[in-house]
Amino acid sequence: MMKKFLTAMLGSIAGFWISLIILVIAFVVFAIAIGSSGNSDINLSDKGILEIKLSGSILEREKPIETLSDLQSFDGKSSYLNDIISSIISAKDDDKIHGIFINCKGAAVGISGCQEIFDALKQFKSSGKWIYAYADNYTESDYIISCVADSIFLNPVGSVDIHGLSATTIFYKGLLDKIGVEAQIVKVGTYKSAVEPFILTQMSEASKEQQKHYLGNIWNFVCGNISSARKVDNTNINMWADSLVFTESPNEYINLKIIDKLYYYNDVKNMMRNKLQLKDSEELNFISPKEYCSLSNILKQSTSSDHIAVLYATGDIVDSGDGGIVGDVMAPQIHDLAKDEKVKGLILRVNSGGGSAFASEQIWHALEEFKATGKPFYVSMGDVAASGGYYISCGADKIYASPTTLTGSIGIFGIIPNVKQLLNDKLGVTTDNVNTNLNGDFPSFTKPMTDLQKAKMQQLIERGYETFTTRCANGRDMSVDSVKLIAEGRVWDGISAKEIGLIDEFGGLYDVISAMKDSTGISTHIDYPIYESTILNQILTANSLSNVEIPSIKDYKDYIKIINRIKSMSHIQCKMEDIEIK
Numbered sequence: 370m371m372k373k374f375l376t377a378m379l380g381s382i383a384g385f386w387i388s389l390i391i392l393v394i395a396f397v398v399f400a401i402a403i404g405s406s407g408n409s410d411i412n413l414s415d416k417g418i419l420e421i422k423l424s425g426s427i428l429e430r431e432k433p434i435e436t437l438s439d440l441q442s443f444d445g446k447s448s449y450l451n452d453i454i455s456s457i458i459s460a461k462d463d464d465k466i467h468g469i470f471i472n473c474k475g476a477a478v479g480i481s482g483c484q485e486i487f488d489a490l491k492q493f494k495s496s497g498k499w500i501y502a503y504a505d506n507y508t509e510s511d512y513i514i515s516c517v518a519d520s521i522f523l524n525p526v527g528s529v530d531i532h533g534l535s536a537t538t539i540f541y542k543g544l545l546d547k548i549g550v551e552a553q554i555v556k557v558g559t560y561k562s563a564v565e566p567f568i569l570t571q572m573s574e575a576s577k578e579q580q581k582h583y584l585g586n587i588w589n590f591v592c593g594n595i596s597s598a599r600k601v602d603n604t605n606i607n608m609w610a611d612s613l614v615f616t617e618s619p620n621e622y623i624n625l626k627i628i629d630k631l632y633y634y635n636d637v638k639n640m641m642r643n644k645l646q647l648k649d650s651e652e653l654n655f656i657s658p659k660e661y662c663s664l665s666n667i668l669k670q671s672t673s674s675d676h677i678a679v680l681y682a683t684g685d686i687v688d689s690g691d692g693g694i695v696g697d698v699m700a701p702q703i704h705d706l707a708k709d710e711k712v713k714g715l716i717l718r719v720n721s722g723g724g725s726a727f728a729s730e731q732i733w734h735a736l737e738e739f740k741a742t743g744k745p746f747y748v749s750m751g752d753v754a755a756s757g758g759y760y761i762s763c764g765a766d767k768i769y770a771s772p773t774t775l776t777g778s779i780g781i782f783g784i785i786p787n788v789k790q791l792l793n794d795k796l797g798v799t800t801d802n803v804n805t806n807l808n809g810d811f812p813s814f815t816k817p818m819t820d821l822q823k824a825k826m827q828q829l830i831e832r833g834y835e836t837f838t839t840r841c842a843n844g845r846d847m848s849v850d851s852v853k854l855i856a857e858g859r860v861w862d863g864i865s866a867k868e869i870g871l872i873d874e875f876g877g878l879y880d881v882i883s884a885m886k887d888s889t890g891i892s893t894h895i896d897y898p899i900y901e902s903t904i905l906n907q908i909l910t911a912n913s914l915s916n917v918e919i920p921s922i923k924d925y926k927d928y929i930k931i932i933n934r935i936k937s938m939s940h941i942q943c944k945m946e947d948i949e950i951k
Contacts, residue, residue, distance in 0.1 A: 416645045419460045419469045420655040421453060421486070423476035423511050429683050429720055429751065431659075432900050448658065450482055450751075451896065454879055455667050456658035457489040461496045463665075467645060469493060470637075470655065471518060473504035473511035479752030480534075480587055480950065481771040481863075483513045485877035487594060490517045499644070503637045506530070512627075513591055516598040525631040529622055533610040534588045536580045536948045540566045549790030553818050555826040557834040558780030558858025563756075563946040567784065576946070583862035584950070587773045590864065601626050676893040677714045677885050678706050679878070686724030686732070686757040686943075694721055694761075696728025702898065703735035707742050713891045714745040716881050717765065722945035723757025726781055726833050729943050732761045733840055740764065745888060749881040750774045750872070755860055757943035759871070760837060763844035768872040769881045772863040777871055778945040779841055780858025781833045783826055785812045833941055845870055860945060 426447045460466035469490065478486075490500055494517070502515035503522040507529040515521055523529065545552060545567065552567035562576035572580070592603045609627065622628045632640070641653055661667070680702070684693030706712045717736070723729065740746050748754070748762040750770035755778035762768055762776075770776060792798040792815060800815045811822055818826070835849075838856055842849045847870060855861070855869045866872045876884070882894050 415465075415654060416647070417463075417466045417654045417656050417661075418641065418645075419456060419466050419661060420472055420657055421457070421469060422448065422472045422474065422657065423478075423514060424448070424472075424474035425477060427453070427476055427478040427482055429681055429718065430896060432898075448476075450478075450485065451878070452658040452662050454485055454489045454877065456661040456665075457486070457493050458879055459665055459667055460661065461493045461498070466498070466656075466661075468499040468501065468641070470641065471500065471502035471515050473502060473507055473515060475506075475508045476510050476514075478510055480510075480513070480591065480773040481750075481752040483510055484594075484771045484773050485879075486514050487517050488877055489879070490514070494519070501637065501641065503632070503634060505634075513594070516595045520630065521628045522630050522632040522637050523619060523622060523628045524633060525619055527619060528615040528617075529627050530615040531606070531609045531627070532613070532615075533607075534584050534591075534950055536584055536950050538562075538566060538572060538576075538946065538948050540570050542566070542568060542570050549788070549792075549795050551787040551790070551817065553785045553787055553823075554782065555823065555830045556780065556782035556858075557830055558782075558856065560860070561778070561780035561782055561858025563778075563858075563942070563944050564782050564784065565946070579859050579861075580948075583775060583860060583865070586862040586864045590772045599626055672711060672895060672899070674893060675711050675713050675891055676895045677716060677882065677889065677891050678709075678712045678897050679716045679718060679882065679894050680706065680897045681718045681720075682732075682758075682761065683718070683720040683751070686721060686728050686761070688725050688728045693724070694728070694732070696725060696731045700731045700735040703732070703739055706897070707735075707739040707744070712744070714747070714885050714889050715739055716747045716749055716878075716885060716894070717762065718749045718751065718878055719754040719758050719762050720751030721758035721761075722753050722755050722775075722947070723760065723778065723943045726757065726760075726837070726941040726943045729757035729760040730836070730840075733764060736761065736764055740766070745885060747881050747885055749876075749878045750776060750863075751878075753945065755945040756780065756858075758945070760840060760943050763841045765844070767874065767881075767884070769874045769876045769884075770863040770866060770872045771877060772867075772875055774863040774866070774872075775860055775945070776863065776866050777855070777861040778858055779837060779852065779856035781830055781837055781941065781943050782858075783830055783941050785818065785826075786814055787817050788814050789816050830941065833943075837943060 428447050428449055430451045431447075431449045457469065460469070471490075494500060500518040501520050501522065502518035504511055504515070504527060505524040506527045507515065507523065509530050509532060512529060512531060542552075552564070554564045554568055556564055560575050560579050562573065562579075565573060565576060589603075592606045595601070595606050596603050605625070609625065614622075614625070614627070617625075619631055623631070638653060642649070642651065645653075647653070656664070680699075682694045682699065686694045686696065689695060689697045703715075706715055715736075736746060746765050748765040748768045750758075750762065750768065751774065753775040754762050754770065755776050759776055759779060792800065802810050804810055808822065811818075838849050838852045841847070841856070842852045845852070855871070861869070861871060863872065863875065867875065874880075874884075886892055886894070
């Protein structure tokens, strides 16, 4: 009760102020949009250049801004992976697109997202068309993508940051001790490190072991891409990383073969203008992926004809509510796709570290019912498809992932906080209760679990683990004992996952779509859920607003997200540890 009261109170207070801020901002934004409408001058008919602007967050796909939480997360600068990949692939054979310009400004994108863009650009190069990249300063993500370019240009006073990979975990044990909160943990899996931030102050040896393994494999793969693209040895790339190469003189980058030339932005534009034989007075015809998809009618297909459904499952898995993968929304949606005669196959695009074990089971069951119709079911894994994300993937006919995908984490845990010390000793708040039965108030947040309650919870968790491993065994055509040998909550990189049988093939989303089109003979695919663009969405995503800052929302949204996450989290979790890889 106390937890519900505190979260409800904090959510209400924050929600009030955010709502007020949003109303003011929405009015201002609306006025700007109306004032700037009609200024778009997009032309796909003459010497087009597809401009991939690596800036801000690169999300899986766009969705309309319909709820308060959607508006809280809106930053006006996000771009979308499905727009970028589909535009690159389509531009390959489009005579109106003469080349690609990668304009690097610091993209927030996972390693597997980088890999999918890299692979699409590599495929584009086979057309004989050119790719140029430019940055004032290259971040590591920018460079991982840009290294595939024919020429890499850098501002004469710029830098290139290549430092390798690291994984950072934040631990809350010291804070919880100070405020008097005990995280009561029940779990199965030696490597199930998602609970460690609440009970330890540093990584366990098992957690360090798995992180060193998958980070090492991912970095070696990334180095292989750079090595192949830039014609340099892996040893050199590691030397760049170890020597803090971003501190080097820009001229040294040319000697090291990190870049090709030092140009200012206008120099690059003039070079492209000359390549296209344009006059000095003629402007370059830059087209963004979003504009190109819109003009070319990419991703906009009618559901009235036979098609393949691409269903996006991104974010935390929760039982109900808004945002993430919502069990009581996605399961019915899968049932609808199974009954739809026009849907001839399903591709589940998973980018999730998991969440609720109950919701994961419901989605798994709905997918099994889809398979029972005889329609093919494939999975495409993004940056991460682990724990609950793997639970909902394991039954697929085929599982595709990037070599840099994080997956596995087959394990389960439960957390019940005990805030007795916080209330009694820190705040001077006491509670008392009357029960009709021994465990009438369980789970209670105001007192520790009894031995019986701990034993019963452990029994529940172990039963959940048996269910999870059985689902994986049946889906992957393995014995339960074989699954348990690679389970224990351990996270695997895509390379290792393929070796031990957790995935089938390497490839990005559009490789999976191509494979299913070949197997079904169906040429059309449609993204689900199908979103209708709202007026608010059109206003907020107007081109003129790409540089509009919304600091007030950005300041508060992370706190509200935490509150909402606590409110929606179920006691039993199939979830991977939250780590920051950079």
